[in-house]
């Protein structure tokens with residue numbers, strides 16, 4: 001594979017990779033995120049948890065340029081970049097936010113709560129399309145089979161094959177994405193995100209809809225991505241067993257606010273966290 005290099009574990013692991021400061025996102029009268037501060041350190045696995053509607057996906061959408069928060073800044077500092085990249089910046093009157101493809105070029109890749117694969121393409125093609133996005137071959141170069149276009153094509157093939165091996169999907173490389181079982185599609189989506197060589201991987205509920213065996217395999221895969229590829233992981237997940245087992249640190253959101261932050265065991269016994277989850281369970285029961 002054109003081995004991921006952006007996030008390779010380095011001696012400066014622990015320095016901030018992503019810094020979110022004072023982010024507030026409103027939809028009309030509804031405040032989805034309220035003055036959120038969060039730091040993801042290079043090399044770690046950070047989980048963001050919280051009851052339904054707490055603002056977790058909104059946060060991912062702010063990080064990836066889908067939404068522009070009305071307040072706050074987001075800074076990304078991958079080890080390979082000369083300086084920090086401002087993903088969200090600007091004054092109250094003039095907000096600036098990088099577009100999703102620019103966020104990806106900067107070194108952030110994501111998966112989605114509802115899987116978004118190219119259903120009519122094979123598993124192989126899904127990953128290869130992503131591997132090609134980072135390359136500079138234009139349509140004319142590709143059409144004329146120019147030498148650099150052929151070299152890029154070979155590189156994309158190598159990356160695709162190695163990533164499919166990495167996630168254990170080489171045997172289904174030629175199957176249509178839509179024909180694969182749900183848990184396999186989730187792994188494929190992760191391989192596709194990794195093909196863009198990210199320093200930071202955002203996983204939005206990767207265990208949703210998977211069975212217990214797939215959950216265990218996913219847990220292992222997240223660890224391998226972090227340890228073997230040196231990719232920092234920011235994870236949204238409802239499955240507490242998975243969160244408690246893979247996360248180095250956990251941030252808890254409730255009604256758009258950060259209510260707790262720390263090591264998994266600390267967060268688990270934090271009264272504010274217990275209250276937030278109990279409250280949401282009671283509200284569910286009342287429906």
Ligand SMILES: Nc1ncnc2c1ncn2[C@@H]1O[C@H](COP(=O)(O)OP(=O)(O)OP(=O)(O)O)[C@@H](O)[C@H]1O
Nearest residue numbers: 027030031032050051052053054055056057058059
């Ligand atoms: N595009 C939007 N327009 C209006 N409101 C929105 C929009 N996106 C999110 N919201 C609202 O923002 C709040 C937070 O939603 P969000 O999806 O971020 O929560 P979540 O923590 O990811 O929830 P879940 O765990 O159920 O996925 C909710 O009240 C939601 O209805």
